[in-house]
Amino acid sequence: MRVCMYEVLYMPDVPNSAAINEAVEIAKKYETPETVKFINGILGSFARQECPQD
Numbered sequence: 001m002r003v004c005m006y007e008v009l010y011m012p013d014v015p016n017s018a019a020i021n022e023a024v025e026i027a028k029k030y031e032t033p034e035t036v037k038f039i040n041g042i043l044g045s046f047a048r049q050e051c052p053q054d
Contacts, residue, residue, distance in 0.1 A: 001039060008047045016047040 007019035020043045027036045 001043060004043050005046060008043075008051050012051075016051065020044060020047060 001023055004019045004023035007014045008016055011019075020040065023043055024036060024040050027039045031039070
């Protein structure tokens with residue numbers, strides 16, 4: 001999640017949707033489906049609030 005947040009804040013060349021998708025795909029390997037949904041929601045909200053670009 002931290003890497004995604006960094007990309008959203010400090011790497012404008014990376015689309016928010018791509019950064020979030022990468023984090024979600026990694027989470028799918030290690031977390032339960034409920035946790036993956038939670039992570040997706042948190043990162044989506046963060047991206048919309050901090051840096052709306054997509």
